[in-house]
Structures are given as structure tokens and as C-alpha cells.
Amino acid sequence: MNILAQPVGVSHFMAVGAVLFVCGAVCMATKRNALGVLMGIELVLNGANVNFVAFGSRYLRDLPERALDLDGQLIALFVIVLAAAEAAVALAIALNYYNNHATIDVDRADELKG
């Protein structure tokens, strides 16, 4: 079954979300720059957001009554707010980290390792 031959549905959005998610995860796992890691986090969050919004839409579902409706969009909004807050805190941490260590290389932040 070729997904590209299908009409646009939840699965396509999920595929986009999955791609975003994996990109974000890979970005987090590979970037040594704290800002890069932050960007990866944003990608992961937004990957999830795409899924929520898709689940919320009645037009993408075969059975519209099973859609999340506004709940999905609300959760997405929450995630955005969360992401904004998280970005503010994380940037503050990064800034402080830089002030103390003159770098934002996350691999160098291993003072609490076991």
C-alpha cells in the first residue's frame, strides 16, 4: 500500500510528525552546542504538535466522531506555551553556563556524572 497514493489523512501528518520527531531526536543526540540541542527539542515538540493537531481535525478522520476536536488543538497550544517557557529557562541556563565555563558545549557539562 503506497501511502503517497492515498488521499491526505492522519497517517500523512503522522509521517511528517515522525520525521520532525526523528530529526529533533537526532539533532539532540548529535549536537554538542546547547543551542542546537534546544532546537532539537523544539523539533521534537513540534513533531508531537503536528500529531495532536492532526488528531484534532474532523476532516482527516474516517470516523469524524472519534476526532479529538478542540482538545488536540488545545494540547498543541499548551505544548507551544510549554516550549516557550522551556526555551526561556533553557536559554537562561545556557547563558549562565557560558558565563561560568566560557562554552556551551554540553559534553563539557559532566560535573554531576556518576
Place this chain on the structure above:
Amino acid sequence: MDGAIAYVPALLTLAWLLPLASFVAVVFLGPKMGKEGIVGGYVATGAIAGSAVASWVALVLWVSSTTLPIIEHHVADHAPSAADEAAAPAAEESGRVKPLVGRWYSLSPPGLPALGLGYYIDSLTVLMFAMVTLCATCIHVYSLGYMHEELHDVVDHEVQLSGKSSHGGHGHDELGHEAQGHDAGGHGHDAVHGNHLRRPGRFARFFQFLSLFSFSMLGLVIAGDMLMVFVFWELVGICSYFLIGFYRERKSASNAANKAFIVNRIGDFGFLIGLTALWGSLGTLTLGDVKDADGALRRGIFSQVRAPEDGHKLLVPMGMIMADVPDKEREKLASVYGDHAWLDSEEARATSTMAQVRAEAEQWRTDPEKKTLGYWLLVVAGIGVFCGCVGKSAQFPLHVWLPDAMEGPTPVSALVHSATMVAAGVYLVGRFFPVFTPEVLLVIAITGCITLFLAATIAITATDIKRVLAYSTVSQLGYMMLALGMGGWAAGMFHLITHAFFKSLLFLCSGSVIHACHTNDMTKMGGLLKKMPITAYTMLVGCLAIAGAGIPLVIGFSGYYSKDAILAQGMNFAHENGVYSFLLYAAAVGAAITAFYMFRLWYLTFVGPPRVKEIHEHAHESPPVIWWPLVVLAFFAVTAGWFEFIPRLLEQARPLGTAGGAGEGVWWAVKHPAESGAYSFHAAATMAAFGTALAGFLLATVLYGWRMLSAEDVRRQFAPIYRLLWNKWWFDELYDALFVRPVHVVSRLASGIDKRAIDGAIDRTAEGVKRAAFFDDQIIDRLFVDGLVNLTAQWLYSIAAWLRVVQTGKVRQYVLFIVVGTVALFVLISIWAGSGK
């Protein structure tokens, strides 16, 4: 008239509390008061002098605001007619002054058995206060001089630090007493001085105890409640313990103090039983009638035993009948009489049902079958209270402590033997006189008779000057008890007062002699008349007073009057009860012996050739602070009996219902005649007393004054009797064999059981517990419990050590873990979910 007498309780209370204030002050500030506490002595003396002033003012107020009754010298016809009987209560009411009764503090709420602190003041109380404070003041002043050596460090030559403590000049005193442990050198500041103990002086402490002693005695006299009497009774006892054991490093002194205390406890046991009998049956220990907090008048012991509506006749009170009736009858009585029959309140008596009950009770009292109902309780109460007096007043068989009490300083002996301790017993018998049934009085008389005879005979052979006086005290106390027991209330109380004056005089004189000679042994004195005339002549006054000297029927020393009164009552009693006339003969013989040993003492001490030259040469008259009290006391020893002042004053306090005699015994045939009847024997008694005293005096003069007969020869002639008397009738040995040794055997047995059986069992149990604990410790605790805990810890440690490798500190790695973990989770779940289908 009533106005002045109202101040008497306040004055006496002040007199009573002043010594307490001084005691408290000296206790807390004593050592800081002046050099070596000398000011403490002045404080105590000032306090007692203040209370003496207060007491004498009270006496003057009392005498001036009451009329002294004239003693009716009517000659009884010995066959009392009905008219006499009827007239008797009226006559006694006329002379009597109602006692001042009050309560400061009540321990029990209204309606419950009465208990509290109160006062009961009649002329006897006032007289006792005047006597006690005067004697005590003299003794305090005397002590200021006598105890001066306590002002600096004292070297006690009677305490040998290495080995046993010596007994000084009276080695035979402590025969038969087991030595009791007393740590002579146990005080940090005591130091060895040569071979003797050297200790700091205890001047302030001596006066602190004197103050407490005076306070206790005055409290006992003023007390209006038997419980209060008992409290002060014990306080007097503990004070005597402190003072007799004042030279506590001396083994003999600490033994004597213990002996006095323990012997007194035996008497007090009886006292407690008596009090319990009264308390349980009458529901009150208050002497007079006092108002409760709710205003109801509660009957005291006196008016329950001798109820006014019975004409103050001694009848078994309702409470005692209730306590003794059979249960069935009690229910019947209780149904009309109420549950709290013993409350006996005025209101309850007034109701008509009460009249019924009283009528019923009257049957019980008069019914010959049942008339002893509850009577035994009255006897138990009387005998019990008398038991306490036997201990305190050193009566046979508890007389043994008093001679040993001579171990205390001489002023203490004077205080213990005249005004306070021993007087307390006689005073209480006098105070409790209305409650004693004729049977109890007979017991008292016989006890007093035995005591006076025993002690007088022992005094003949004693050579320790204080010991002669001690036995003389015991003997005179026997006289008082005999007089009281024969119904001679006023005679006994009169003798108590006069005796206090001349006996404290005699003791203080002997103290002055001891002060000069530094020995108690009369066989080392002699010829001191020239050396210390004041002491000698005041002591002569004392001897004459105690012997009852006087010109018959004209005038005499104080003892002349009081002893006459006793003998007259003895004749009166013997006339009614021929069986008991031996009481009279013993008293007469005792009077002769008294005169004999007192003059023996005086001759041995003051006349004849000096027996030990050094002592005679060193002797000197004592300083004025010592001889002035002697002069004061000598004055009272001479004049106390004049003008019938004291008997007339005492007549005001005569217990209600006893003027007509104590009545007839229920159990034994004994009849106590009225004391007023004694006057018809007055002349005979005076002549008998004079004759016997003269005989004793002449015998002493022949033997020791003129030395016409050698005392040595007489002693050899009567060797067995001499040995008997020298060893004090072997009472100490008897008690040692009867009580002390059995107690030692029993205690040794008990300690053996303790050490072997009980201690052994405990030791073995302890050993077993120790082994169990060892097993528990080694095997269970260490191996299992600790092992398990350690194993868990080790296991956790190794897991943690393994897990810490994961925490690398590399964020990217963590992300990888998360991702891989999540993916792995999903894969696992989908495999599991897929296989589940």
C-alpha cells in the same frame, strides 16, 4: 473583764511562734550571725524571753480577769449523801472558767470528721506557758555561758579517734547496748588533734534546736486537737533526739539519742492506737467544741465523752456504742440515728428522733448485760494515749531512755527533764484526764507507783551527779502519774509545775558543778561549798524543795505543798480502796528515799573533804550568766507553792465532771474519790510527808554529812541489794536479752536469707540472663540480623556501582538512551501485543 481575756489566745500564739521564728532565723543565718554564730544564741534567747514576757502578761491578764476559786476545805464524811452528789456539779461550775477554744485552720470540710489546727486554752495552758517559757528562758541564758566552748573549735576528749570511743567517767552506762554504727570522723572539716576529735563549735546549732524544742513544747500545750498534739509530740521527740545526740561523735551520745527515740516510738505506737480508737468512733480529734465553717457547733472529745446533758458524767459516747453494737442493732439505730451518727452535731441531738435514740442508748448503757458495750473502746483510747505518755514521761517499763539522755549537754538535760519533754507526757495525761475511765486511772496509778519506787531506789546508788537527778526525775514523774491515777488531778498538775522549777534548778546547778569540775562523778567531788557558794546554796534550795521541806502546817518550799497534796489524795484514795493502799505506802517510802538521795548528792558534792585534790583546786564559782538563772529558779522553787495560788488557778481548769471524783470502775472494783475530800487527810499527809522526808534527810546526814556510819560498810552489808540497784534492776540487760538480742538474731537470720537465698537466686538469674544475652548478641544479632542488613547493603552497593557507569554526564548520550529505550519499548510492546492476538 471579758475584754482582757480575749487577748490571751493572741498572746499565747505569739509566745508559741516566737521560738519558731528564731529557729528559722538561726537555721538559715546561724553560722553568719556574728563570730561562730554567737548572735544566734542571743536571737534564740531573745525570742524565748519575748515569749516568756508574752506568757506572763497572758497569765496576769488571765488572773486579773477571772476570779480565783476558793478551795473548799470541807471535810468529807466519807458516806456521800444524795445532797452532796447533787451539790457537786453546781460547786464545780462556780469555780471553773470556760476554756477558750478556737480553730485556726480546718483540714476537713464541714460535716466530715473534724481535724484541724486549733487552740484549747484554760488556766492549765496559761500556767504551763508561764512555767515552760520561764524555765526555758533561764536555760537559754544559762546556755549562753555554759556552751561558750562551742564558740571555737572543740577538742572532744571523749572521742578517741583510733579504736573505740571512750565513755569518760561513766563506763558502766552503756552496758548491754549494742554499739550502733556512727561515723565519728566522717566530716570533712573534722581533723585529728592528738588522739582526739577536733571539730568546729556548734553554738548556733545548739540554740537552733533549743528554739525548736521550746516551740514544739509550747505547741503541744496550746494544741486544741489531738492530731496537733501528736504532731508536736513527735517534734518534741525529734528535738530531744537532736539534743541528746548533740555530741554526736561520742558513741555513747548517739546511742543514747537512738535509745530515747526508739523507746519513745514504742509508746507512740500505743498513742496512735488510742487516737485511732477515738477517731474511728467519735469522728473527731478536737478537744473542745468548735464551730465548723458552716457555723454548726461540733462536739469535741470532751463533751462527747462527758456530755453536758448527762451532767458531765463519764458515759460511753454514742459513737463508741455505734462502733460496738451488733450489726442487727446497728441497722435499727442507724435507721433513726442516721448514717453519720458520729457527727453528733447539735442539730442532730435536738431532733425528736435523737431523743428516741438517746433513750434507747440509755438502756444500752444502763442494762447490766450490755453496759460494757463500747466501754472497751474508751479503755483502749485511754490506755493508748497513756502509752504515749509512758514513753514520753519515762514511766515504767519505758523509763530506760531518760537516764541515758544525760549524754546531752547539761542545759538540755534541764530542759528535757523539767519543762518540756517529760512534762509533755504528764501534761497530756492531765489534759486527757476526763476521758480516762477508772480502770485506766488505776493502770496509770500503778504504773506511776512502780516507776517512782524503782527510780528512787536506783538513784540511791548512782554516783554520776546527773544520773542521780535523772532517776529523781523519773521518780517524781512517777509521783505525778500516781497522783493523776488516784484522781488527784490538781495535785498531779501542781507537782508538775513545782517540779519543773526545782528540777531545772537542780540540773542547772549540777551543770554549774560540772562546769567547774569537768567531771560528772560525785566520788571525785566534795568540799565545794566554799569554792562555789551560790551554786551550793541554790542547789540546797532545790534539794529542800524536792524533798518537800517545810515547817509542817505553816510554810514550806514548793515541793512541800505539791507532795502533800499527792499524799493527801493517796490517803483519800486508800481510804476508799483498801486493796490499793500499797500505792500510798510506796509514795511515802518514795518520799523518804527522795530526801535521802538528794541530800546524799548534796553532801557528796559540797561538803566533806575534797576527794580529788586537783579537781577541788581548779573548781571556781561560775560566771554570773550561769548563776543568775539559778537564783531566779531558786526563787520560784521556794515560792511556787505559796498562797495556794497554783492549786486555785488549776481549779479553774479542772475538767468538767471530775470534781466529784472519777467514779467507779465498771470492770474492776475501784472508786476514785473527789479530790476535795483529800483535805480531811491534809494534816495527816503533811505529817507523813514531813516524817518520811525527815527520816531520809537524817539517814543521808548520818551517812554522808556527819559520816557517823561508813557508806562503804553499809554497801558491803547490803551487797546483793546494792548490786541490784547499781545495775538499775538489770532493766537494760533484761531489755537487751528480751528485745535487742532477739532482734539481732532475727535480723542476722534475715540478712543470711537475704545474702544466700535471695541474693543467690538473683545472682544466678543474672548469670542466666547474661548468657542468654551473649547468645542473642553473638548468634542472632550479629550473624542473622546484622548479616541480612549487610548483605542487602552490599547487594544494593554493587547494583549502584554498576548503574553509575550509565551516568556519563554526556547529554547527547542520554538522548540516545531515551530514543533507543523508547524505540525498544515500542518494539517490545508491539511484539507482545502482536503475540497476544
